[in-house]
Amino acid sequence: MTTLRTPQSLGKAAITLVTGLVLAVLVVPIAVTFVSSFAQSATGVVPTGFVTAEHWRTALGLTDVGARRGIGSGLWFSVLLATGGMFVNLVVGVPIAYALTRYEFRGREWLNTLAVLPLVPGIILGIAFLRTYPDNAGTAFGLVVGYALLKSPYMVLTVQSAFQSMDLRRLEESARSLGASWPRTFVTVIVPNARGGILAGSIITWTLAAAEFNFTYMVYTRGPRPFSLFLYENISRAPFLQSAAAISIYFCLVVAAILVLQTVGRHGFTTT
Amino acid sequence: MSTTTWFELSAARDTLTPETERDRRRRRILVLCAPFLVLAAVAAFVPLATMIRMSVSADRFANVGFSVSAWRTLATDPLYRRVAVNTLWFAAATSAVSVTLGVAVSHAFAKYSLPFERVLVSVVSFPIALPGIVVAFMVVALLGRQGLVTNAVAFFSGQGPIDLATATTVTGLFVGYVYSLLPRATMVLRGTYAEVNTDAEQAARALGADPLRTFYYVTLPEIRPGIVAASLLTFRTALAIFGTVLVLQGLNVATLQISQVLSVGYESQIAASIGLVYFAFILAVTFVGLRYTEADVIRR
Structure with a gap:
């Protein structure tokens, strides 16, 4: 019996070990960052001097530490930008997800590829925006439009997977046979039935837009500083513990997003 | 289009x-x-x-005139050949490692009863939400001068942490790329594993095949579409990574080169032409990839 069992348990042990290591590499830096943000000193193997809220207060802009700026109004600016991008994505993404799932038409495959794959990297879109909209690329308008395009695949994918699990034809036909017009059917029957997917898509696009860096870095020139640039300034210049606190603000946002996603039946931060 | x-x-x-x-x-x-x-x-x-x-603009700050000098530079300057080689091998290598590890992780999720599985799935998906610059900081937190691994090794070996820090080398950048890509690969493969026919695996085991042979001859062919889709996704994602490289440096890849030609001398024509080559390449990879996999799998 032992000769039979050995290879099995050996393989299983190896895979479990790899999985454990992978999970550790993914989690440990997140945990270290979050825990460090409450420490007073980061010299030595582990941070020491718990618990202090000093770095959090600086990151949130509650104390005035000379030239080092806290997030201040930038956080609210990014919240507005992400919300704007999310609304554009709702208007753009939900209808096309329905068209692509419900109807067969010429050019459907092409349109589908265009809608669900992020084809233009943010940094390249940024360069293109700078020349195309020289006066507006770095304004709230330019940022919202850019975020909407960059994150739209996540909305379309998530809503599409919700539509795919529904019997759209039957839903549509029942509502129509009861006398509802097609627009009314779409707004009052189809959309409410996919609300789980739509909510999930909104949360994912919002969270990703709130910390979008590549595009923002390229087009930003002046005005309120978006959240991701605040993070970049911390990561590239601030002391370790200070950056840890700044990044932990975003961790809190992601954890909140994942918790809400779980209430609509999704496992983790993913579009499937 | x-x-x-x-x-x-x-x-x-x-x-x-x-x-x-x-x-x-x-x-x-x-x-x-x-x-x-x-x-x-x-x-x-x-x-x-x-x-x-x-x-093809003659001016750096506005679209006027016509000049192909940027394209000529791109085609002849050995610097850009090096950048292209760096970009491609790095994206390919990090994708291969991420997909391989992703297969192991999703195999464990699908076949073994792990404790707190729902929490673990959320944990694996967490880095998908992180922008590249934050991923860079994760590498710094592990392998930087004040990093946990660096200081642990320094403590046990007696060497100075500054000599041991690898965050800003190619190794650190490699870890950063895998940190971004592995969760994406795992999430795609998890979907594929959910559709694997377990009857065939059980039959193979009952007929005397050992687990390795069962995996190679039964499971692997079934998850192949997922592997192709995950490879395509991670390769495309790796090509677009910018924030991580900007912070860690380590290797001169195309996205970093674009930002450098813009910040030094604002050579916008060169930035635009690299961008176009890049976009065309990503588009080509996507469509070639779509031919080799079901359109449905790629959507994940």
Whole structure:
């Protein structure tokens, strides 16, 4: 019996070990960052001097530490930008997800590829925006439009997977046979039935837009500083513990997003 | 793209005054797709067309005149050949490692009863939400001068942490790429594993095949579409990574080179032409990849 069992348990042990290591590499830096943000000193193997809220207060802009700026109004600016991008994505993404799932038409495959794959990297879109909209690329308008395009695949994918699990034809036909017009059917029957997917898509696009860096870095020139640039300034210049606190603000946002996603039946931060 | 737009336009002509159910259906499809097409035109087609013009502009700050010097530089300067080689091998290697590890992780999720599985799935998906600059900081937190691994090794070996820090080397960058890519690969493969026919695996085991042979001959062919899809996704994602490289440096890849030619001397023509080559390459990889996998799998 032992000769039979050995290879099995050996393989299983190896895979479990790899999985454990992978999970550790993914989690440990997140945990270290979050825990460090409450420490007073980061010299030595582990941070020491718990618990202090000093770095959090600086990151949130509650104390005035000379030239080092806290997030201040930038956080609210990014919240507005992400919300704007999310609304554009709702208007753009939900209808096309329905068209692509419900109807067969010429050019459907092409349109589908265009809608669900992020084809233009943010940094390249940024360069293109700078020349195309020289006066507006770095304004709230330019940022919202850019975020909407960059994150739209996540909305379309998530809503599409919700539509795919529904019997759209039957839903549509029942509502129509009861006398509802097609627009009314779409707004009052189809959309409410996919609300789980739509909510999930909104949360994912919002969270990703709130910390979008590549595009923002390229087009930003002046005005309120978006959240991701605040993070970049911390990561590239601030002391370790200070950056840890700044990044932990975003961790809190992601954890909140994942918790809400779980209430609509999704496992983790993913579009499937 | 152009076929789609043409189709939508010609459909629009017929559907302004619909008389048949077929025309009404066309109008619905048009109305449903219109917002997306407007966004795509404003935020993608027009900017990309402008970028083509930008790459052959004679002036750095405005689209005037005509000059192919940027393209000539790109084609002849050995620097850009090196950048291209760096970009490709690094994206390919990090994708391969991420997908391999992703297979192991999703295998464990699917076959073994792990404790707190739902929490673990959330943990694996967490880095998908992190922008590249934050991923860079995760590498610094592990392998930087004040990093946990660096200081632990320094403590046990007696060497100085500054000599041991690898965050800003190719190794650190490699870890950063895998940190971004592995969760994406795992999430795709998890979907594929959910559809694996476990009866065939059990039959193979019952007939005396050991687990390794069962995996190789039964499971692997079944998850192959997922592996292709995950490889394509991670390769495309790796090509677009910028924030991580900007912070860690380590290797001169195309995205870093684009930002360097812009910050030093604002050589916008060169930036635009690299951007176009890049975009064309990503597009080509995507469509070649789509031929080798079911369109349905790629959507994940």
